[in-house]
């Protein structure tokens with residue numbers, strides 16, 4: 001997928017998921033952040049709840065299908081407005097994202 005395609009999808013999900021007040025910008029993840037201490041990151045969502053702005057970074061080194069899944073994953077995070085490093089929580093997010101992006 002291209003960045004404009006990912007941005008279009010994010011804009012569509014914003015409308016569908018009651019996030020239309022948010023300014024969501026999709027970006028490619030900088031190369032130095034794609035792998036940190038041996039862990040590969042496929043996506044990242046940085047948001048400012050007070051300003052309702054979010055940057056979603058997508059690792060470009062994945063298939064289009066995987067990018068789509070990653071975008072859904074990060075958008076689910078935004079919808080829930082919660083993020084932590086709990087692996088069960090992450091798996092739950094990922095399962096939901098996987099089902100939604102079918």
Ligand SMILES: [Zn+2]
Pocket residue numbers: 073077090093
């Ligand atoms: Zn996550």
